[in-house]
Amino acid sequence: MNPVEVLRFALRGLSANKMRSALTMLGILIGVAAVILLVAIGEGSSRQIQQNIQQLGANTLTITPSTFGGGGGGGGIARVFARAGGGQRQNTGPRTQAKNLTVEDARALADPANAPSVKSVSPVVTAQAQTATYEGASHSIGQLVGTYPSYFEASNKPVAKGAYFYNDDVLAARKVVVIGKTVADDLFGTVDPIGKQITVSGVPFTVIGVLKETGSSGFQDADDVAIAPLPAVQQSLTGFGPLGQILVQAKSAQAVDAAQSEVTEVLNQRHGITDPANPDYRILNSASLQETVSAAIGTFTVLLGAVAAISLLVGGIGITNIMLVTVTERTREIGIRKAIGAPKGAILGQFLAEATMLSLVGGLLGVLIAVIGAQFTIAGVKPVIVPTSIALALGVSVAIGLFFGSYPANRAAGLRPIEALRFE
Amino acid sequence: MRPGTPPVLQLTGVTKVYGEGETAVRALRGVSLRVERGDYVAIMGASGSGKSTLMNIIGCLDVPSGGTYYLDGTDVGALDERSLAIVRNRKLGFVFQAFNLIPRMSALANVELPLAYGGVKAAERRRRALAALDLVGLADRVHHQPNELSGGQQQRVAVARALVTAPTLLLADEPTGALDSKSSEDVMKIFDRLSASGRTLVVITHEEEVAAHAKRVVRLMDGQIVDDVRVTPVGGLPPRFAEVAP
Numbered sequence A: 001m002n003p004v005e006v007l008r009f010a011l012r013g014l015s016a017n018k019m020r021s022a023l024t025m026l027g028i029l030i031g032v033a034a035v036i037l038l039v040a041i042g043e044g045s046s047r048q049i050q051q052n053i054q055q056l057g058a059n060t061l062t063i064t065p066s067t068f069g070g071g072g073g074g075g076g077i078a079r080v081f082a083r084a085g086g087g088q089r090q091n092t093g094p095r096t097q098a099k100n101l102t103v104e105d106a107r108a109l110a111d112p113a114n115a116p117s118v119k120s121v122s123p124v125v126t127a128q129a130q131t132a133t134y135e136g137a138s139h140s141i142g143q144l145v146g147t148y149p150s151y152f153e154a155s156n157k158p159v160a161k162g163a164y165f166y167n168d169d170v171l172a173a174r175k176v177v178v179i180g181k182t183v184a185d186d187l188f189g190t191v192d193p194i195g196k197q198i199t200v201s202g203v204p205f206t207v208i209g210v211l212k213e214t215g216s217s218g219f220q221d222a223d224d225v226a227i228a229p230l231p232a233v234q235q236s237l238t239g240f241g242p243l244g245q246i247l248v249q250a251k252s253a254q255a256v257d258a259a260q261s262e263v264t265e266v267l268n269q270r271h272g273i274t275d276p277a278n279p280d281y282r283i284l285n286s287a288s289l290q291e292t293v294s295a296a297i298g299t300f301t302v303l304l305g306a307v308a309a310i311s312l313l314v315g316g317i318g319i320t321n322i323m324l325v326t327v328t329e330r331t332r333e334i335g336i337r338k339a340i341g342a343p344k345g346a347i348l349g350q351f352l353a354e355a356t357m358l359s360l361v362g363g364l365l366g367v368l369i370a371v372i373g374a375q376f377t378i379a380g381v382k383p384v385i386v387p388t389s390i391a392l393a394l395g396v397s398v399a400i401g402l403f404f405g406s407y408p409a410n411r412a413a414g415l416r417p418i419e420a421l422r423f424e
Numbered sequence B: 001m002r003p004g005t006p007p008v009l010q011l012t013g014v015t016k017v018y019g020e021g022e023t024a025v026r027a028l029r030g031v032s033l034r035v036e037r038g039d040y041v042a043i044m045g046a047s048g049s050g051k052s053t054l055m056n057i058i059g060c061l062d063v064p065s066g067g068t069y070y071l072d073g074t075d076v077g078a079l080d081e082r083s084l085a086i087v088r089n090r091k092l093g094f095v096f097q098a099f100n101l102i103p104r105m106s107a108l109a110n111v112e113l114p115l116a117y118g119g120v121k122a123a124e125r126r127r128r129a130l131a132a133l134d135l136v137g138l139a140d141r142v143h144h145q146p147n148e149l150s151g152g153q154q155q156r157v158a159v160a161r162a163l164v165t166a167p168t169l170l171l172a173d174e175p176t177g178a179l180d181s182k183s184s185e186d187v188m189k190i191f192d193r194l195s196a197s198g199r200t201l202v203v204i205t206h207e208e209e210v211a212a213h214a215k216r217v218v219r220l221m222d223g224q225i226v227d228d229v230r231v232t233p234v235g236g237l238p239p240r241f242a243e244v245a246p
Ligand SMILES: Nc1ncnc2c1ncn2[C@@H]1O[C@H](COP(=O)(O)OP(=O)(O)O)[C@@H](O)[C@H]1O
Pocket: B018, B019, B025, B026, B027, B045, B046, B047, B048, B049, B050, B051, B052, B053, B054
């Protein structure tokens, strides 16, 4: 009996009971496909969230005003009322009047003497839902940002077509704008938007660039933006009030923490914060946010993997069941084969080959199904296949098939022919 | 009989006990039997007299509790599992009452099976299997599966499978027990022809009609041989062969 012969016998054995073989394969197929797909979905959503975080910009600190425990000063009042819980958050310590973020704050942070780890500082005002029109086409821009040129790099928004605006434009408060892909598509369609004039809430702006598509999906369309020089937006749309936020970019990934403490020190001093635990601003550190979210996503993926592993286990139990149910029939068959002179090795080889083929073919089909399934967006997530999950699922399924497939064969092949023949 | 050729079968004081203690069944109580090459022996006896037990031991499907067993000059008791498989494959052909064909495999594949285990090449295997099926009159049914064949046809496939390796000894345990009289007659004619061509056969039966085909009739009772009658000489033709000869 050469190996080819053994394989032929195994194939014949499998095709002799097509239904049983198909069901066994199906069990393995589902288990393997589930493991790979669920892990891929976990990985996909992880990537997606990471991407969204990266859109905050690399090595950046986002400073926003905070009125928690508010001293009730100035523009803070409106926001206190805006927050339902604001009134209940009674101050724990003495606190001076909450101050808004100003362009002066930004200027102070940009001083290398105060904050040597800071690379750039971009003051930001935003106007939501501004209606832009161009020759009859109209679009409500999700977010109109007024800022400095450094914002493009810090917030990770490269220009795909046209140009950024420059410091000159900011100084001259020129009404120029860089628009996101969604805005460009809605207003211009196939027309080249560069150099065209659009009207935003009645104010004319000249389009000088189009941002690179982020392609991110999520709650907010990151491509539904327009970015213009800070004074231009303040003049025409928001007024010269407080800043919405200040975006600080650190010199390097290592410098982010240093930059954060420098920024804290400068702002505490400028805002007269006496209780450092309770400032009137908040700093969002993109690096630490990413770490936190990655950890949470990791747990999520492990959970998904565990669910999938259970389905693989259930598939394995199915295989065991099918194999055990057929023990009687197969034991008799083994008895017959032994009676006509089959050596033990040939019998074991055949059954081992059968079990391997079943689980391997089932497993490979499962991989195929998973790979095909991963091409579709599932529950808003584009799955990303993790190669190790393929190896693991396939390995486990083959191991299960081998163990439970060869178990009855191994036992029966050791019987005397007459015992196997009499087996009921 | 040429001197020096060992008997095909030499049993001495063979015993078989099933179970232990109070429930022990002594199925064979010291059976000694010698079968020469070319003989055609019928083993008769009432149900429960130990015929199948004896046959399973002769066929190397089971091991005796005591006594010695020489098959074609070799002491079977001293063989390991590997050599036993070779003996079953080369020296023995077994026909069961329940046919015991492998389901969902064609008649041809069933008959080829012992040759495959014996390491015969595919083309040669097919040629010999077809010849054996032709010998039992099933040349036109080679691609049928067992469930597409009648009982008599299945048993003839089983006979073809038993003789395809040209074994030293052909064994049959109540081969006609599950067949009607016409099919039984077909199978017995094949046995007569095999005997006439010089094969050694041992057939178990409780039917006098079947035993009448044999050259020698051995009677078993309660696990012991009680009668051993020679009808025709070892070298001669089986008694019913004249009737079936063409
Ligand atoms: N596997 C077994 N376990 C226990 N007793 C058995 C077994 N096989 C046969 N016997 C007993 O041995 C005796 C002989 O059985 P068997 O050889 O089958 O008789 P026969 O074939 O002549 O009808 C019977 O009493 C039977 O009950």
